[in-house]
Amino acid sequence: MLISRGFRFRIYPSAEQAAAFQIFSGVVRLIYNIALEQRRDHYRNYLRSRGKCINFASQCQELTALRAEVPWIKAVPVNTQQQALRDLDQAYTNFFAGKAGYPSPRRKGANDTFRFPAIHCGSLRRINAKWSTIRLPKLGDIRVRTHRPLEGRALSITISAKAGKWYAAFGCEIDRPPLAGSDKPAVGIDRGVVKTLALSTGGTLSLDRERLKILDRRARKAQRALSRCQRGSQRRGKARARFAKVKAQAAAYRKDWLHKASHEIAERFGTVVLERLSITAMTRSAQGTVEAPGRNVLQKAGLNRAILDQGWRAFATAIAYKLAERGGNLLTVDPRRTSQTCAACGAVDPASRRSQSLFACTACGHEANADHNAARVILHRGQSAGVERGDGPAVKREAKGRKARKTSCSDEAQLSSVRSGGPTEQDGGSRACGEASIETGEKAVAVKSHAQLMPLTKAHSYRRAFDGRG
Ligand SMILES: [Zn+2]
Numbered sequence: 482m483l484i485s486r487g488f489r490f491r492i493y494p495s496a497e498q499a500a501a502f503q504i505f506s507g508v509v510r511l512i513y514n515i516a517l518e519q520r521r522d523h524y525r526n527y528l529r530s531r532g533k534c535i536n537f538a539s540q541c542q543e544l545t546a547l548r549a550e551v552p553w554i555k556a557v558p559v560n561t562q563q564q565a566l567r568d569l570d571q572a573y574t575n576f577f578a579g580k581a582g583y584p585s586p587r588r589k590g591a592n593d594t595f596r597f598p599a600i601h602c603g604s605l606r607r608i609n610a611k612w613s614t615i616r617l618p619k620l621g622d623i624r625v626r627t628h629r630p631l632e633g634r635a636l637s638i639t640i641s642a643k644a645g646k647w648y649a650a651f652g653c654e655i656d657r658p659p660l661a662g663s664d665k666p667a668v669g670i671d672r673g674v675v676k677t678l679a680l681s682t683g684g685t686l687s688l689d690r691e692r693l694k695i696l697d698r699r700a701r702k703a704q705r706a707l708s709r710c711q712r713g714s715q716r717r718g719k720a721r722a723r724f725a726k727v728k729a730q731a732a733a734y735r736k737d738w739l740h741k742a743s744h745e746i747a748e749r750f751g752t753v754v755l756e757r758l759s760i761t762a763m764t765r766s767a768q769g770t771v772e773a774p775g776r777n778v779l780q781k782a783g784l785n786r787a788i789l790d791q792g793w794r795a796f797a798t799a800i801a802y803k804l805a806e807r808g809g810n811l812l813t814v815d816p817r818r819t820s821q822t823c824a825a826c827g828a829v830d831p832a833s834r835r836s837q838s839l840f841a842c843t844a845c846g847h848e849a850n851a852d853h854n855a856a857r858v859i860l861h862r863g864q865s866a867g868v869e870r871g872d873g874p875a876v877k878r879e880a881k882g883r884k885a886r887k888t889s890c891s892d893e894a895q896l897s898s899v900r901s902g903g904p905t906e907q908d909g910g911s912r913a914c915g916e917a918s919i920e921t922g923e924k925a926v927a928v929k930s931h932a933q934l935m936p937l938t939k940a941h942s943y944r945r946a947f948d949g950r951g
Contacts, residue, residue, distance in 0.1 A: 669860025754863030
C-alpha cells in the first residue's frame with residue numbers, strides 16, 4: 482500500500498541563501514504568470530500560427546529558448562521553472578474538469594514558493610538529534626530543523642515562505658503493508674458552535690476560544706495599523722509583516738489543534754462518521770442563528786464558527802489519512818436536519834431544539850444536549866443503509882469558474898512573444914502594466930507580464946519593482 486504524505490520542516494537559510502530564495506521564488510512566480518498570460522491571452526493566435534494548442538511540452542520548449550536569452554532566468558534552476566509550468570498545466574486540467582476555478586496569477590507574499598523534483602536534490606543528512614542539512618542545486622547546504630523523522634522516499638522538495646519564515650516540505654511516498662480492518666468502536670461527530678466537536682459518545686473537543694479571541698483582537702489591531710500606513714512606505718512593510726505574523730500564529734494554533742484532535746479520535750475509534758461538507762451545511766448554522774433563541778451565545782460563538790468552517794475541510798482530510806493508517810475508515814452522511822432529529826425515536830421537528838444547548842423531543846420526550854443528540858443522529862445515519870463512503874474528506878469543491886468544457890483548446894498563446902522582443906501587434910499597449918525593458922548584455926529584451934521586470938542582477942530594484950504590486 483503506497484501512501485503519499487507531506488513532511489514540512491522549518492529551515493534556517495543563511496542571509497545569502499534567503500536572498501537567493503527570494504530571487505528563485507520571484508523568477509518562478511514570473512515564469513508561472515508569463516505562462517498563464519500566454520495561455521490566457523494568446524491561445525487563438527498561437528493556434529492560428531502553429532496549428533496546435535499550447536501545452537506543457539510546448540511551454541517547456543519555449544522556456545529553454547527564454548533561458549538562453551535571459552541570463553537572470555537562466556540563473557535559477559530549470560527544474561523549479563518546469564515545475565511551475567507543470568503546476569499551471571494541472572491548474573488548467575482541473576479547471577477544464579470543472580474541479581476548480583480559472584487559474585489566477587501568483588502573487589508576491591502569497592506564493593513565495595518553488596519546488597525541486599527530489600532526484601535533483603541530496604537527501605536529508607543528519608547532524609544531530611535536532612538538526613539536519615539538505616543540499617539543493619545552486620543553494621548549497623541548508624539547515625533543517627528536523628522535529629520528526631522523515632518517512633519513505635521523497636518525490637519532491639518544496640521551499641516556501643510564510644510570515645517571514647522559510648519551510649521545506651518533502652512530498653513522500655511511503656510503502657506500508659496493508660492493514661486489517663480496525664475493531665475499535667464507531668463514533669459520530671457533530672461540529673458545533675460552542676463546542677467545536679461533539680462526539681456521539683458524549684465527549685467534546687474544543688478550540689480554546691479565549692486564545693482565539695486574543696489572537697483575533699491582535700490581528701484586527703495589526704490590520705488597523707497597517708491600513709493607516711502610507712502605501713509603499715517602510716513602516717507599511719513592517720506593519721504588514723506584523724499582521725502576517727499574528728495571522729500565522731492563529732493559523733498555527735488551529736492547525737496544531739486539529740491535528741491533535743484528529744489524532745486523538747483516530748486512536749480511539751475505528752469508524753468515524755462526519756457530516757458531508759456542502760454549501761447547505763455551511764449555511765445551516767447561519768439559519769440556526771436566526772431560528773434559535775439565545776442569540777448572544779451564538780454571536781459570541783461566531784468567531785469560533787468562522788474558524789471551524791475554515792478548518793472543517795482540513796479536519797476531514799487529517800482524520801481521513803490518520804484513520805487509513807490505522808485500518809479505520811471515514812464515512813460522511815447527509816448533514817440536513819441533524820440538529821432537529823431525535824436520536825432516540827427519529828422524529829424530525831424544529832421545535833425539538835429548545836435552545837442552543839437543549840434538545841427535547843416533541844414526540845417521545847427524549848432530552849439531551851443538542852450537540853450530543855446531533856452527533857448520535859450522524860452516527861445512526863452512518864450505520865444505516867445508503868451511506869456514502871468517504872475515502873477523503875468526501876467533499877466536492879464547487880468550481881468557481883465555468884462548468885467543465887469539452888475542448889481543451891482554449892488555453893494557450895505564445896511565450897515566444899515574450900522572448901522574441903516586443904509585445905505582439907494585436908495587443909500592443911492593451912496592458913498598461915505590461916512592458917519593461919531588460920538589459921541582457923548586448924540587447925534589450927522586452928518582457929510582457931503583469932509584474933514589471935527588472936534584471937535580477939540588480940536585485941534591489943527588482944525587489945522594489947515587485948513590492949508595490951503585492
Ligand atoms: Zn424522540
